[in-house]
Amino acid sequence: NAGVTQTPKFRVLKTGQSMTLLCAQDMNHEYMYWYRQDPGMGLRLIHYSVGEGTTAKGEVPDGYNVSRLKKQNFLLGLESAAPSQTSVYFCASRPTGVGGYTFGSGTRLTVV
Amino acid sequence: TQLLEQSPQFLSIQEGENLTVYCNSSSVFSSLQWYRQEPGEGPVLLVTVVTGGEVKKLKRLTFQFGDARKDSSLHITAAQPGDTGLYLCAGVGGPGGGNKLTFGTGTQLKVEL
Numbered sequence: 001n002a003g004v005t006q007t008p009k010f011r012v013l014k015t016g017q018s019m020t021l022l023c024a025q026d027m028n029h030e031y032m033y034w035y036r037q038d039p040g041m042g043l044r045l046i047h048y049s050v051g052e053g054t055t056a057k058g059e060v061p062d063g064y065n066v067s068r069l070k071k072q073n074f075l076l077g078l079e080s081a082a083p084s085q086t087s088v089y090f091c092a093s094r095p096t097g098v099g100g101y102t103f104g105s106g107t108r109l110t111v112v
Numbered sequence: 113t114q115l116l117e118q119s120p121q122f123l124s125i126q127e128g129e130n131l132t133v134y135c136n137s138s139s140v141f142s143s144l145q146w147y148r149q150e151p152g153e154g155p156v157l158l159v160t161v162v163t164g165g166e167v168k169k170l171k172r173l174t175f176q177f178g179d180a181r182k183d184s185s186l187h188i189t190a191a192q193p194g195d196t197g198l199y200l201c202a203g204v205g206g207p208g209g210g211n212k213l214t215f216g217t218g219t220q221l222k223v224e225l
Contacts, residue, residue: 004154031211043155043200043215058212090154094211098162098204100145101213103154 003027006091006104013081013111021076021107023091031094032074033058033101034066036087043090049074081111115139116203116216124222125191133186133219135201142205144177144184145213149198191223 004025013019023032033048045058047066055066063085065077074093078085088108092101116137125131135144143162147155159168161177161184168175172195174187184201201216 033212035215040217042217045212048212092154098143098160098211100147100157100160101155103156105153 004091004093004102004104006089006107008107009105010108011110013078013109015081015083015111017081018077018079019081019109020078021089021091021109023074023076023093023104025072025074025091025093025102027093027095027102028071029093029102030071030096032068033092033094034064034074034076035090035092036060037090037106038087046076046089081109083111085109086111115206115214116201118199118201118216118219120219121217122220122222124224127192127223127225128190129223131188131191131221133188133199133221135184135186135216137182137203137206139203139206140181141203141214142181143203144181145202145204146175146184146186147200147202149200149218150196155198155200188221191221193223193225196221196223 007022034046035043044060049055049068052071067075088106090106091104094101119134145160146158149155159175164179164181166177172189176185199219202213206214
């Protein structure tokens with residue numbers, strides 16, 4: 001089925017370790033987004049991309065980096081993980097124009 | 113500062129009851145979307161409302177966009193256990209501009225038999 005696929009689904013990191021979250025979409029969407037979801041905080045935008053080779057900062061970008069080398073993939077990197085980055089991370093994509101977002105099923109990250 | 117406030121935050125009701133969830137903001141949005149999220153999954157789009165005063169119906173769900181495009185409501189008639197989930201409103205084209213979504217704080221709904 002077409003959609004947004006996130007890997008991994010779960011991960012536990014030690015403070016200071018690095019990792020990359022992968023998001024892949026097969027709907028030829030131009031726009032892609034990374035959000036984090038925390039209790040009582042809702043979904044907050046980390047970084048986003050309006051097309052291949054472009055990235056931009058969202059609401060909470062500190063401690064994260066992203067890359068969009070291919071249109072279908074959007075990578076989220078944590079260079080030095082901190083406990084404050086414990087969260088559920090969601091990737092989403094949407095086509096150009098007015099349209100809803102398609103979300104992946106999330107990555108649950110715990111930093112100890 | 114949360115641009116979109118939802119109320120109530122939590123709602124637990126019996127099957128067959130009606131309910132309304134509110135999404136309020138001091139900012140104007142070009143359109144507003146409603147999503148439902150189930151445990152362990154990402155949000156799934158329910159509807160997009162674009163015009164001030166617009167009303168859309170999706171089976172037992174009725175969505176309304178305020179005349180000033182600052183608020184919205186979701187009304188569920190005769191709730192069923194399958195309606196259980198986290199309901200999120202999201203504004204498009206708010207103060208940050210562009211087509212980025214600004215999500216509300218969410219309403220956790222539980223419908224019991």
